Amino acid sequence: MTFQLRLLVRCDTPGGFAPGSFEALLQTVVHIPGLDPTWTHTLIDAVVAEDGGSAEFTVHSAPNVALSLDASLRVVTSTPAAWVRAVDEAGTVLAESSYAAPLRETQEVEIAGQHYTVTATSYPGRNPETGACAGDIDWQVAVVAPRPRAVSQPVPVVAS
Known part of the structure; x- marks a missing residue:
């Protein structure tokens, strides 16, 4: 809307x-x-x-619409799924699941009803030279930070 x-x-x-x-x-x-x-x-x-x-x-x-990471529904298609592990700045795992696409930096997501912003992404299981995944699952690790609450304050109008 x-x-x-x-x-x-x-x-x-x-x-x-x-x-x-x-x-x-x-x-x-x-x-x-x-x-x-x-x-x-x-x-x-x-x-x-x-x-x-x-x-x-x-x-x-x-x-602002956030993607809910803990209430995901994945539709099986020919598109490979992205396996995502959402972690906070300290490395604590907040959510893990597969999605239709990897997350991107600045994307807004929702975990357990709280809104977060993706601050960084990486694929630690990939070989840096070849890009091949060394494990069974090619996890994308997405670092998320709580989205700051907006504060509404009057904006002064200055004549130019």
């Missing part, structure tokens, strides 16, 4: 917003007071009024 919304931002200083004031922010993730901080909000358009006293933002919002 995604949606777009329009926000009107007023400037206390008459003529405070110059044309193009927000061009550098287009297509970037923004945090706006009142919007759910657990969703990703992307500024897709900003139109400054002729008098420079206000601007209209168009924001695309989408929820």
